[in-house]
Amino acid sequence: MINNIKGRAIVLGDNVDTDQIIPAKYLNTSDPGKLAPHFMENEYPDLVSHIKKGDIIVAGKNFGSGSSREHAVITIKGLGISCIIAESFARIFFRNAINTGIPLIEAKINVSEFDEISVDFSNSTIMYNGKETHFKEYPEFLKNIINSNGLINYVRSGKW
Amino acid sequence: MSKTAAEKIFSEKSGTDSKSGDYVVANVDYVMANDITAPIAIDAFNELGMKAKSDKIIIIPDHFIPPKDINSAIQYKKSKDFAIENGTWFYDIGSGGVCHQVMMEKGFAAPGRLIAGADSHTNTYGALSAISTGIGSTEAGVIFATGKMWFKIPETIKINLRGKPKKGVEGKDIILNILSTIKNGGAAYKCMEFSGNINYIDINERMTMANMTTEAGAKCSFFDTDDKTIGYLNQRNTGDYKIVKSDENADFSRIIEVDMDDIEPSIAIPNSPDNVRIATAVHEKIDQAYIGSCTNGRIEDIRKAAAILKNKKINKNVRLMVVPASQDVYNQALKEGLINTIVESGGYFSGTTCGACLGGYMGVLGPGEVCISSTNRNFIGRMGDKSSKVYLANPSIVAASAVLGRIGTPEEL
Ligand code: SF4
Numbered sequence: 001m002i003n004n005i006k007g008r009a010i011v012l013g014d015n016v017d018t019d020q021i022i023p024a025k026y027l028n029t030s031d032p033g034k035l036a037p038h039f040m041e042n043e044y045p046d047l048v049s050h051i052k053k054g055d056i057i058v059a060g061k062n063f064g065s066g067s068s069r070e071h072a073v074i075t076i077k078g079l080g081i082s083c084i085i086a087e088s089f090a091r092i093f094f095r096n097a098i099n100t101g102i103p104l105i106e107a108k109i110n111v112s113e114f115d116e117i118s119v120d121f122s123n124s125t126i127m128y129n130g131k132e133t134h135f136k137e138y139p140e141f142l143k144n145i146i147n148s149n150g151l152i153n154y155v156r157s158g159k160w
Numbered sequence: 161m162s163k164t165a166a167e168k169i170f171s172e173k174s175g176t177d178s179k180s181g182d183y184v185v186a187n188v189d190y191v192m193a194n195d196i197t198a199p200i201a202i203d204a205f206n207e208l209g210m211k212a213k214s215d216k217i218i219i220i221p222d223h224f225i226p227p228k229d230i231n232s233a234i235q236y237k238k239s240k241d242f243a244i245e246n247g248t249w250f251y252d253i254g255s256g257g258v259c260h261q262v263m264m265e266k267g268f269a270a271p272g273r274l275i276a277g278a279d280s281h282t283n284t285y286g287a288l289s290a291i292s293t294g295i296g297s298t299e300a301g302v303i304f305a306t307g308k309m310w311f312k313i314p315e316t317i318k319i320n321l322r323g324k325p326k327k328g329v330e331g332k333d334i335i336l337n338i339l340s341t342i343k344n345g346g347a348a349y350k351c352m353e354f355s356g357n358i359n360y361i362d363i364n365e366r367m368t369m370a371n372m373t374t375e376a377g378a379k380c381s382f383f384d385t386d387d388k389t390i391g392y393l394n395q396r397n398t399g400d401y402k403i404v405k406s407d408e409n410a411d412f413s414r415i416i417e418v419d420m421d422d423i424e425p426s427i428a429i430p431n432s433p434d435n436v437r438i439a440t441a442v443h444e445k446i447d448q449a450y451i452g453s454c455t456n457g458r459i460e461d462i463r464k465a466a467a468i469l470k471n472k473k474i475n476k477n478v479r480l481m482v483v484p485a486s487q488d489v490y491n492q493a494l495k496e497g498l499i500n501t502i503v504e505s506g507g508y509f510s511g512t513t514c515g516a517c518l519g520g521y522m523g524v525l526g527p528g529e530v531c532i533s534s535t536n537r538n539f540i541g542r543m544g545d546k547s548s549k550v551y552l553a554n555p556s557i558v559a560a561s562a563v564l565g566r567i568g569t570p571e572e573l
């Protein structure tokens with residue numbers, strides 16, 4: 001099962017694309033340690049220094065649009081981000097995150113930088129600033145992949 | 161039950177009777193990965209410890225190829241070693257090119273096939289009536305091992321093309337105008353199916369259009385099979401394929417009517433491909449003009465550029481980069497004397513690579529520089545420094561702009 005999550009909000013806008021998440025010049029490596037320091041560096045050069053392990057990205061529409069680079073997900077994993085909440089996700093980013101076991105939540109919440117957020121997956125609820133927002137549960141098929149902690153483990157489990 | 165082409169192909173490949181919204185595990189005909197995505201896919205494949213489905217796997221290094229630095233060389237070598245060890249299809253420097261162009265030229269893309277590619281512009285093979293879709297690397301590695309992948313069957317947006325394109329209007333202009341209607345993300349998770357007067361649109365232009373459905377967020381694209389499709393396929397070693405078509409009364413999520421007569425040559429201005437203007441309304445000075453990529457780096461594109469550049473000199477403040485989409489395109493351009501024409505005009509003609517299309521190398525933009533490009537993306541920093549700007553247009557406009565020293569159209573020459 002996915003564990004419940006508590007973390008601080010890192011707030012980003014709409015249409016954050018993979019070129020912003022990790023510029024192409026760093027695609028000559030797939031090492032999380034080498035990629036993570038360059039997260040969003042063109043747009044927000046200081047952002048990385050403010051991110052702590054366990055933080056939650058909160059974004060707008062179409063998060064992760066652009067290229068298929070799994071480096072985007074690896075970068076975010078490398079930073080220790082625990083979960084991404086966005087109004088909507090771009091398709092391949094969504095697949096990459098599910099397949100590598102990063103929880104994604106489709107929801108619109110209004111928070112400020114570093115606000116505390118907690119997510120309860122057992123009842124699909126996000127709690128923040130004394131408020132609650134419910135999100136749609138994953139379909140059964142995707143739950144199986146997420147609960148296996150990613151596609152590789154799911155395939156190994158023989159349920160595939 | 162009537163079905164869309166996407167529903168039919170996903171049903172057949174998963175051995176189910178499914179419709180849009182259903183999750184299926186489908187047999188993939190081919191899986192493609194490049195030098196950026198293959199290394200991560202290979203790690204995933206190795207974790208599974210299974211035997212490779214070699215006849216389904218195509219490895220095509222293109223992004224930082226020939227290797228631009230040591231790290232790129234390591235990624236290239238890892239991809240190549242995997243291909244050789246496992247006996248997969250492999251297109252090396254000197255025989256390959258940009259992955260999508262190679263997939264079409266070499267006959268992997270054909271009607272009715274389901275193809276997954278670890279690159280977002282895999283949508284391109286819809287031009288040849290295949291369902292082809294971009295995936296991540298981990299899942300590409302899983303297909304290497306199992307030949308299968310999970311998919312959610314997409315809904316289909318039908319784009320009904322009416323009328324006839326005006327002179328000077330290319331596939332690029334048609335898709336830019338459609339993007340300005342649908343918007344970035346407007347076709348997310350969906351199949352964009354083009355029907356109607358597709359007979360006015362050549363296969364190379366269909367490829368440009370299918371390619372840029374990715375910029376609307378689409379999962380895949382689809383053109384019906386017609387004489388032009390068959391003509392293209394007959395020149396290639398495709399093997400068997402099956403022609404599939406949407407039923408007349410299939411359940412489309414949206415139908416968009418497009419009057420091609422109303423479309424003018426167009427330009428996407430920074431920083432989004434859906435930010436479209438009529439070409440004659442944009443006059444910005446440029447530092448670079450770039451013709452290449454899986455969007456518009458085909459022989460037809462280079463012919464158009466050469467026709468404009470013949471007996472002319474490019475503006476002294478501009479560098480023109482022409483980068484063929486594949487080795488085959490390069491060879492053909494050489495044979496037809498197009499390279500001479502371009503070089504004599506003052507342009508730079510290179511071997512095939514993705515190169516500067518993604519800001520990799522060979523034409524990266526410096527701070528504040530402006531480029532007009534035949535590629536597909538103009539996000540912030542896509543081709544270089546975050547303060548550089550990219551305008552997207554068809555190759556004729558790019559070539560004309562190189563001569564003018566600012567964005568302009570062939571009519572102005
Ligand atoms: S040419 Fe550009 S868009 Fe096409 S695969 Fe290469 S980097 Fe991607």
